[in-house]
Amino acid sequence: MESTRKRLIRLLDQKEGYISGQELSEQLAISRTAVWKHMNELKNDGYEIEAVQKKGYKIVSSPDKISGNTLQWGLDTKWLGHELHHYDQVESTQDVIHQMAKQGKPHGTVVIADEQVKGKGRMARNWYSPKGKGIWMSILLRPDLPPVQAPQLTLLAATVLAKMVAERSGLEPKIKWPNDLLINHKKVSGILTEMQAEQDTIQYIVLGMGMNVNQSREEIPEELHHKATSLRVEAGEEWDIQTTIQHILHLLEQSYEEFLKFGFDRVKKEWEHYGYRIGEDVTISTMKRTWEAVLVGIEPDGALLARDKEGKEEKLYSAEIHWGKGGYHA
Template identity: 65%
Template sequence: MESTRQKMIKLLANNRTGYISGQELSRQLSVSRTAIWKHMKELEKDGYIIEAAPKKGYRIIDFPDKVSQNTLRWGLNTTWAGQELFHYNQVASTQEIAHKLAAEGHPHGTLVVADEQVKGKGRMARPWHSQKKDGIWMSLLLRPDLPPVQAPQITLLAATVLAKAIASASQVEPQIKWPNDLLINHKKMAGILTEMQAEQDQIQYVVLGMGININQDPGKFPDEIKKKATSLRQETGETWNITWLIQLILETFENTYEQFVHEGFGTVKKTWEQYGYKIGEQVTISTMRKTWEATLLGIEADGALLVKGIDGREEKLYSAEIHWGEGGYNADA
């Protein structure tokens, strides 16, 4: 259910070119004029510049360049994705908070965003460098009506969402390294972590974590990942508005997810393979049992990577290390 503040932000956003009277806000929100004034003061504390003109009402004339609950809600064009959201300056992990919110019964689409994570993690519990205010560190709570076997499809879907959103915003063409990394110019700029709570035949909830490098300079990455990591700023030479990018990702996610629910995995699979890194190319693959040369063919509906060995035999992989390039670059997949 929308709060009074959320409703007021929507009304102000829909009247950006003109004033909306305190009386009209009071009428539509069913609160007193004094309550309206208090909400305006809270927005000013958040960095909004509000003009209050006698006999005209209120209008927003400038917006804060910061991430907050208010700025994220301002102009967010979704039905459920991010409509309930929690913003923090610093957390151990947005995943941990999202799991707690899920256990408390918060709805599908609940979003947790942090300016900084001090214990961010990726796949296989690897640490994720989450520098303050330089990236997007967020977790989205989903309650899909799906059996657990289809959970990997959500990770693959999320990867296509990030690729599409970054491509449309920047004209940079990212690629997806199976199953959950976004690369630009062969360097990692985003990762996805999907964690699930389920019963035998039904997913109770999914927490979809996304870490996206946005405004880091090359020198801000730790030495151990400098050669492997990049950011949108590093690739474009521009500084990006993180609030706007989060909104773009949420809107793209909601549209893509709804299409997936109604049409199935086919479109997601096709899009993933369009962005797929090294798809159609030969690489070296290592598992605990063997190392061999194979061509990456695409993905399967269960999230597996489909490869074809030099002997022509096709195989589905669920865990492997992929090597390529002169330096023998390793991609733990």
């Protein structure tokens, strides 16, 4: 259900001129005093609000800083992010939303932080999350799906980030299996999916996204220069983090609903469209052997599909894949 704050923001956003306190009170089914309190909270967030007797309220300007209110202002989702929590600093947005999930927070709850001091990626790797320079976000989902389908949501999220970058810029993003977003062969974003489940039921999924947005090259740690980048570095200009987050949430809700309605096939085709090195010759190494192959695509369970020189296809869940003089561990 849409929160009172979300409905208030929507009503103010729809009205070109003033909207009376009485009208807001009636539309929101709250007292005039409650309307006044909500307006003061918006002012504390940095909104400039003009209040004129016998006319009502009007938003004159919005703050530059990100907050829960500014993120919901203009967010055109039906359910995703209607409960949205913003923090200046957390250890990890994943940890915060895990606690919220256990407290019964609803499907679609979003946690966003300006900074993470203990951000984490896959395989317990650290994720560098500087203040105000990127998107550090975790999303709570409660899908009615069997646990075996959970990896499909990671792949779906990767296509959402790729589509967002493509739609907002002239950049050509690629998805490195299974969950890293690359631009010009360097990592700009990663996805971490964590699940709480029973044998055949998903209790909840936490979908974490970290994206380097406005770091300059100098602000990226020197030891990461050869493999990490930011949207600003690649596009040559700063990005508006607030509208970028809103774009991601809009696309994610849309893609998630299409996935539930039409199945994984659309996600698979889109992932393979953005897939890094798909259709190319690579060298694959596992604990047992090393061989030459072509990356074919992905399987519904999230595995990477490769075809060797004899035409035999193999599903990979963990392998080291090389091309040229470099490589990566997946």
